[in-house]
Each structure stands twice: as structure tokens, then as C-alpha cells.
Amino acid sequence: MTVTIFVPRDAAALAVGADRVAKAIETEIAARGLDARIVRNGSRGMLWLEPLVEVRTDHGRIAYGPVRPADVASLFDAGFLEGGAHPLCHGPTHDIPYYASQTRLTFSRCGVTDPLSIEDYRHYQGLTGLTKAISMTPAEIVSQVTDSGLRGRGGAGFPTGIKWKTVMDAAGPQKYIVCNADEGDSATFADRMIMEGDPFVLIEGMAIAGIATGATKGYVYIRSEYPHAIKTMDEAIRIARQNGMLGPSVLGSAYAFDMEVRSGAGAYVCGEETSLLNSLEGKRGIVRAKPPLPALQGFLGRPTVVNNVMSLASVPVILDRGPEFYRDFGMGRSRGTIPIQIAGNVKYGGLYEVAFGLTLGEIVEKIGGGTASGRPVKAVQVGGPLGAYFPVSMFDTPFDYEAFAARDGLIGHAGITVFDDTVDMLKQARFAMEFCAIESCGKCTPCRIGSTRGVETADKIARGIEPEKNKVLLADLCNTMKFGSLCALGGFTPYPVMSAMTHFPEDFSPAPVVEAAE
């Protein structure tokens, strides 16, 4: 019987040599005359083990990693096609504690299947949500999404069902589903992993959104920094069309829905939904004032759902298993699961899908295993470049929208960057201002000019020039940006800056420069 070997095609695996490993395995199979084939799957999300090679055996799939091309011959020598013992062997993938302790709803298939195999997709419960949706009324679909408690995973946490209802109720000959796959936040890659590892689930989610709201056309706006995701989504859409998942009659129903991929052009601000719509229309990515809401006047002025990849990719499982099933996970007003992306200076970096409610400390220390460098953790930035820096003393904060807001932070797209004690928080505050200055769309003065002043002010503090006065000035600038900016780029840049100043004051009082003796 042909043995199946899995070597991920996820960009993070490719970045650490998965293609070279696949090639070495192929060579070895040929040289030894073995009956085996390679499937290029998505990633399981245990990124510290990438390239993570799996072999399907009678005892389930056995994991080996991180595999270098030079390890391949020894794997075959150890009988890895039968799951043989080897220093790189981790036993059955499903029993690895990092994997076994997750609640994989949105990511149930990612890393398991061949991302572009519609047979695999069906075999692992794909299309059941869409099939159920087709048998419901649009209003029923919308109320299921509302009842699930799903909130937008792009950052703002707005209830997805309520957004859909606005679009469903809006009149218009043409409505749109726009998927926000701009994923510009550092420490985030969940959208990328789904698009590369289980693209059909996003297509299914968008088709359900289309049926629910009366939209027949969808766009996935993917950042240009993700060429692999763009390519995989393009191919998946073509395959979905061939298989009747998209087109004039979705799965043979009376509903029409089709979609296409659009590539961004390297502007962080285009992740903001109105900037994204301008960009999609072929304009400068300037943020629009709201109202009008995109739900009523979005793409080309027509009713439009703008949702993050994770929001849309979570809909199929909600329709399949029911809103109560999803809602029963989580805490407070944060329902369901959240794919936490653990990144930076951390031992076990990766994607960890779990119900809301773990504390930050559990995520960083228990799951992440502390720093990669082995030094003490000093700060953790949660929610990307607009998110606050948390000190270890605040590790009791539960992963929940409201709990983070109450501590002057945000969970954003659920990315976490761990820093060890060598980090200079004044430098991080300066970077937050610099990033805002580079990426500002230019519409608001506090964002455009304030951020540049912020960089200069941080530089003065670093050089010991009137530090007390300049710290007050930096806080003032933050205040002006917070209240005088149209969108969260200018409005939230104060979070990383102020949290750095508040929680790590020692880094803002550099030792005065010792003047050379006269």
C-alpha cells in the first residue's frame, strides 16, 4: 500500500526549508524504490517544529520535526514510513500536548488535509455548513450567526450577525462580500495559514455570507506580502467553481455567488475597512469618514459586508454544529474560540486555537514556554502595532475583548509578541510612532504630523534632552492623536506608546549622558 507523507506548503514551513525537505524525501523514495507519495498539507501551527513532516500509519499520523534535508536519510534508515523511532519523532501528531489541548473549530482541517483537494474537504466535514445554509432562509442564517456570539476577528470585535443583518435589510441590485485579508499586524498569520492551509473554508464562509445577505459577488483583498496565499486562494476559487461551490447555482441551489482575489499594494492602512474599499475601487487608500457605513454604502457605494478572514472562516462550523455549540465556548461577551498567534522571542511559537478566557500568563509561559532566548520575559505586545505592551505583572489578564480594554489594551487580531529583558521599551515606543508616520493615510493632522513629532520627542528622551518635559510632551501628543484621529491607526498608536511609558518607566529615564571632564 502506498504510504502518505505530509510536508507542509505553508509559507512559514517554506521559509525554514520545507521545499528542500520535500525534495530530499522524494529523492530518497526513488533511490530506495519505495511505494510512498508526498502530500503538501497546510501547517498544524506548531511552527517551532517546522518543517514538521508526518507519516500516515496504522497508529495515526506520526510527527517528525524540525526536519532538515540532512536528516532525511536517517529518517528512512529509522523506518519512519512505519512511524519508527528517531530523535526528531514526536509520536502521534494528535497527542502532542500543544495540539491536543486546543479546541480546533476554525482550524479543524488546517494541516490535516491537502488544501486544494475538494475530496479531502468533503471528507473532513467541509460543505456541511453551506448545505445547511441553502436549506434555510437568509434571516435564519443571520440569526444563527448572531446567536453564536461571533464577533469580528479583524480587531474591532463588532458582532458579525448584526453587520450581516444591516446588509441583508439594505436594498440594492448588487451587494458585495469583501473579505479583509490585509493582515498587516506583526505577530499575526492566522489568515495566511487558513488561506494557504484550508482555503475552501473561507470560500464556504463567503458563500454563506452571500446567501444570507443577498450578495452575489465577493472579493478577497490579500496583502501583496502574501504571494503564497494569493496563489493558493486563486487556485482554490478556480477548483470551487469547477465543483459547483461557486457560480450561478451554488451547490445546485437557486443562489448565485462568485468571487475573486485582489492583491493589496503594501499599505498597512488598507486593512482599515474603508481604506480597503477605496483601494479595491482603484483609489488611494484614504480612510473614509463613517457614516455612511460600508454595510449601506461600501464597495462602489453599494451595500457591502466587510469581514476579516477568521470571521468568515468561522461561519461554516457555526452553521454546521449550531450557534449554541459555538457560543458555549468562551467567557463574558467573547464567545467561541480564538486562534491565538504566539510569536517573537518565544520557545513554542505558533497558532493555538482555544476558547476565550486563558490568561496572558498561561499563553506566554505555559503554552509558549517562555522566551526562545531563555532570558526572562520583559514585555508582551498584544494586538499588533496598535496594541499595548503588557508587563509580567499583568499576566493575569484573561484573553477577552473587555478584559483587555479595561487594562488599556486590545486583543486585536490576537497576535502576541514576546520580548525578553534585552528589549528597550523607549525604542519600542519610538517604533510605534515611526510606524504610524510611515503608514498614515495622511487625512488627519494628529496622525500624520503627531507621529513624526512623536519620533523626534522619543529621540530627545533617548539623548537625555529635557527628559521630564519631553515625556509630558509625548503623553500630550498621544492624547491629541487618540482624540483627533479618524481611524485606529492614529487613534490607537498611543496604546503601545503609553503602555511602554506607564509600565516600563525605567526605560524612559536613560542614565544622563556623562559629559567629558572639562
Place this chain on the structure above:
Amino acid sequence: MNLHMPVPDIDARTLAIVNELKGLEGPLLPILHEIQAEFGYVPEDCLPVIARELNLSRAEVHGVVTFYHDYRRHPAGRHVLKLCQAEACQSMGSDAVAAKVKALLGIDFHETTEDGAVTLEPVYCLGLCSTAPAAMLDGEVHGRLDDDAIADLVAEARR
């Protein structure tokens, strides 16, 4: 990429690209991406053609080209090396990686080596934040950049 393509050819190629894509809803970004793929940058001479065909002013097209970091106004080197400088990579020493690469290539960010081999650019996140520090060479991804990997990357870029 032919840097000395005569203007009539640029016009003709631009027109062909515009005609192929102008039926899309919001065709300008796809057109500019295609033009950059064709010429390696967005030549000034394309702009009047695009403006005319899409019924836009030249200033509008110019405004769009200059808004986005991706669009080049001038040809780049044969290879483009992008080093991630965002927070997760910072936590894993992206500053030091950048300093080493700059020293090996003898250029700063936004510069091209004298032999025209490599253009060096910063990028803010490649979605490889758990295999940091990360880089992209002509669309190929690289992670966990240690000294050996940096040397390999620079050697590859110099080719």
C-alpha cells in the same frame, strides 16, 4: 526587464494590459500590478495611457501610484531583498540582521548595489512571525535567519 524599451512599445504594452483588465470592477490596482510585473516598475510613460483609457485625470493615476509602497517609480536591482523590521522580528534581532546585511551588501535600505544586483528594502511583517527573523527574496520566503542563513541569502541575492 528591458530598461531601454522605446516609448511606443511601452504605450502598446500598457494599452494591451489596460484593455485586458479594464472590465474589472476597480481595475486600477490590478493594472498597475500587471504593469510592474511587465516592466519591473511603473514607467512614467504608462500614466497618460492609463488615465486616458480609464477616464481619469493624470493626477489621479499619479496619486494612486505614489500612495502605495509597492509601486516603483524607477527600476529596481535584478533581485529585491526585503527584511522584516516589524515587532516580532525585532524581538528576535532583526536590527542586527539588517546591520549585517547592509554591511555585506554595502548599501542601506532603499538602495541598490552598484552592480545592479540587489535592492534592499524594509518590510513590515511577512506573516512569518514565529519563525523570525524573516526576509523575502524575490517572493521567496526565509525565516530563522542566523549568520549562516544571512550569508546564504546575501550570496543568492548577489547572483
